Amino acid sequence: MKLLEYEGKxxxxxxxxxxxxxxxxxxxxxxxxxxxxxGPGPWVVKAQVLAGGxxxxxxxxxxxxxxxxxxxxxxxxxxRMITHQTQGKALTVQEVLVEEACAVDxxxxxxxxxxxxxxxxxxxxxxxxxxxxxELAHSHPEKILKVxxxxxxxLLDFQARQLAFDLNxxxxxxxxxxxxxxxxxxxxxxxxASLVEVNPLAITKDGRLLALDxxxxxxxxxxxxxxxxxxRPDHEASEIEKEAKNIGINYIGLxxxxxxxxxxxxxxxxxxxxxxxxxxDAANFLDVGGGATVEQITRAFQIIxxxxxxxxxxxxxxxxxxxxxxxxxxxxxxxxxxxxxxxLIVRLEGTNVKEGxxxxxxxxxxxQQAGSLWEAAQKAVAAAK
Amino acid sequence: xxxxxxxxxxxxxxxxxxxxGSFHAQQCLDYGSAVVGGVTPGKGGTRHLGLPVFNTAxxxxxxxxxxxxxxxxxxxxxxxxxxxxxxxxxxxxICITEGIPVLDMVRVKKRLNAMRAAxxxxxLVGPNCPGVITPGECKAGIMPGYIHKKGCVGVVxxxxxxxxxxxxxxxxxGLGQSTVVGIGGDPVQGLNFVDTLRLFQADxxxxxxxxxxxxGGAAEEDAARYIKAEMTKPVFCFVAGKTAPPGRRMGHAxxxxxxxxxxxxxxxxxxxxxxxxVVDNLSEIGAAVAAGIKPxxxxxxxxx
Numbered sequence: 001m002k003l004l005e006y007e008g009k010x011x012x013x014x015x016x017x018x019x020x021x022x023x024x025x026x027x028x029x030x031x032x033x034x035x036x037x038x039g040p041g042p043w044v045v046k047a048q049v050l051a052g053g054x055x056x057x058x059x060x061x062x063x064x065x066x067x068x069x070x071x072x073x074x075x076x077x078x079x080r081m082i083t084h085q086t087q088g089k090a091l092t093v094q095e096v097l098v099e100e101a102c103a104v105d106x107x108x109x110x111x112x113x114x115x116x117x118x119x120x121x122x123x124x125x126x127x128x129x130x131x132x133x134x135e136l137a138h139s140h141p142e143k144i145l146k147v148x149x150x151x152x153x154x155l156l157d158f159q160a161r162q163l164a165f166d167l168n169x170x171x172x173x174x175x176x177x178x179x180x181x182x183x184x185x186x187x188x189x190x191x192x193a194s195l196v197e198v199n200p201l202a203i204t205k206d207g208r209l210l211a212l213d214x215x216x217x218x219x220x221x222x223x224x225x226x227x228x229x230x231x232r233p234d235h236e237a238s239e240i241e242k243e244a245k246n247i248g249i250n251y252i253g254l255x256x257x258x259x260x261x262x263x264x265x266x267x268x269x270x271x272x273x274x275x276x277x278x279x280x281d282a283a284n285f286l287d288v289g290g291g292a293t294v295e296q297i298t299r300a301f302q303i304i305x306x307x308x309x310x311x312x313x314x315x316x317x318x319x320x321x322x323x324x325x326x327x328x329x330x331x332x333x334x335x336x337x338x339x340x341x342x343x344l345i346v347r348l349e350g351t352n353v354k355e356g357x358x359x360x361x362x363x364x365x366x367x368q369q370a371g372s373l374w375e376a377a378q379k380a381v382a383a384a385k
Numbered sequence: 386x387x388x389x390x391x392x393x394x395x396x397x398x399x400x401x402x403x404x405x406g407s408f409h410a411q412q413c414l415d416y417g418s419a420v421v422g423g424v425t426p427g428k429g430g431t432r433h434l435g436l437p438v439f440n441t442a443x444x445x446x447x448x449x450x451x452x453x454x455x456x457x458x459x460x461x462x463x464x465x466x467x468x469x470x471x472x473x474x475x476x477x478x479i480c481i482t483e484g485i486p487v488l489d490m491v492r493v494k495k496r497l498n499a500m501r502a503a504x505x506x507x508x509l510v511g512p513n514c515p516g517v518i519t520p521g522e523c524k525a526g527i528m529p530g531y532i533h534k535k536g537c538v539g540v541v542x543x544x545x546x547x548x549x550x551x552x553x554x555x556x557x558x559g560l561g562q563s564t565v566v567g568i569g570g571d572p573v574q575g576l577n578f579v580d581t582l583r584l585f586q587a588d589x590x591x592x593x594x595x596x597x598x599x600x601g602g603a604a605e606e607d608a609a610r611y612i613k614a615e616m617t618k619p620v621f622c623f624v625a626g627k628t629a630p631p632g633r634r635m636g637h638a639x640x641x642x643x644x645x646x647x648x649x650x651x652x653x654x655x656x657x658x659x660x661x662x663v664v665d666n667l668s669e670i671g672a673a674v675a676a677g678i679k680p681x682x683x684x685x686x687x688x689x
Contacts, residue, residue, distance in 0.1 A: 085632075087630065087631070114487060114491070114572060114573070116572045116573060116602045116603070116604075116639070117602075117603060117604075117607070119490070119491050119494040119495070119573045120491055120495070121491070134645055138645070150495075151488060151491045151492050151495060152492065152495070189488065192486055192487070192488055194487060194572075219486055219487050219488070219638070220634075220638070221460065221484045221485060221486045221487065221638060222486035222487070222488065222489075224460070224461055225461070225486070250636045252630075252633055252635065254630065262546075263546055264544060264545045264546030264547060264636075265544060265570060265635055265636025265637045265640060266542070266543060266544020266545065266546060266547035266548075266570065266597070266599055266625050266636075266637065266640075267544065267545075267546035267547045267550060267625075268635070268636060269544075269599060269600070269625040269626040269629055269635050269636070269640065270547055270550070270623070270625040270667045272628045272629065273625060273626070273627045273628050273667070274666065274667060274668070275628075276627070276628045277665065277666055281628075282628070285629070285635055285636070287636045318546040318549045318550055318553075319529065320515070320527060320528055320529045320545070320546065320549055349549075349550070349553060350529050350532065350549060350553075351529045351531070372668050373550070373667060373668050374666060374667075374668035374669075
């Protein structure tokens, strides 16, 4: 799950990572006048969206007076933002964070990610922060530092020192940096994160070392031992996706018009690819899981058909754990509960496939059966036209 | 020959008395696998599916001589079961469980690596995988047994149902499989593509390999380097997720394009450059293998 900046900063604050003073978070519908701002200012108003490149898209603004900060916050809420990370789609700003502004002297990049190949966390740092680390990794790979972390011992003292020297951290900030780096790794481990990123980590003109941004992505598999995280709203998932998740169905909405119901994530991905190859576009990724019941299939149909774009539904099931006759009964049963008023194409293969195909053929349902995935995809594309 | 499992495999099931464990242990027995018992803490001394239940893996190994483990234990406890099996001296550990926290697997890998460095022979397959099957000899997993047929094609895959699809096509072509290995869809796992390809390369029964990859990570790129450098057997590939949107986790925890890494294009390009055959259309992989296996080999005999 991806956390918003202010959620990440709450976790950072509790872990002793140095931050700017925060004055509050406004949600869409809140009155900006309620914002209590004190101190000399200036303040910075930041859109809380799950995408990098906010600054360029007008999602980070400086305010010299409290009135200006409230005005900016009010205007930013509800604003639609497109950044280089949103794939051309606009995100609506639901929340804004208002915090103290600072004059930055130096910006660096520090993150902790999982190195899949080495199977360990790794600290990635660069003396050049504030920009896209991916671009830097591409153009100047030598400017990227990497330190492998032992999952039990955390970042060792000498490793933190090495990083500090390699980043040319000034003497006055040296200890603050080593403590920061070790704490950042602790946040990664304690949250069961897959990414913890500070971009930029700044040294201010008045000599403070501060994490100006916070990005945390947590491992959904570990939510059972993080009740606080599990209780947070998922900002990335759409309403349909959340509903699907609640009933144990893995659903991701896409832009096309062919609804897909598949068992297994890999086969579901391959089904989307095959639909594309047949000249169509899938409306969703949907994995009904291995042990799906009649009820589960009914719900999967309900979820697919909630998307008004759907012009045909393609069911592709390879029965292993889930037997084809059960799937077929599920399809028949579901069609009694859900009004399926778009063409339905079903491709079954695997355990009890004969029985499954017979159940479908005898059901009197208006559906087309297909022998292979390729045939099914072609039929679905033709039906959606 | 085959890899990982054969007729001599004695299979121990962890999470034996649970719903999943019971169902699939029975399926493995029905296939003809030598399941010798199970582990469920607190139920030691009882019998289940006509087989003994043990409190610990150590007791089970002592009593039965089990040499492979099949794990169905729920996610919060599965990493511990893997380590328990390894500590009991089990050589092949297959973990089916889906949803194990990644950092748990990081800790497991660290310990297994240390055991191997100290001379221990332990191989982990999975987690979040369909398991391993050597057709006609031993099925240790949740795959439907009947789609398989003994033969010369090795199959290795990150996905479950996608593997079944490929296996079924191979069988429908009149060919069969030496061993089918589901390495799983998690970011941190036991055997990877390179480890499995190396086993297939050394296996006499295997004449060609199907490798089913997907977006995310760099395992396919690593495999491409190995194929180019050391593989003499033909490799046929499919990579799922060409149309997946970046930044979204496509079901499998490991199937995510992060920034510019893990893309479909990069994997396909690397594999093609390494000399592997990459099919764009999944429905064509069986035919591609049938066409690509050199005539005059055992494959021809199998087709009759």
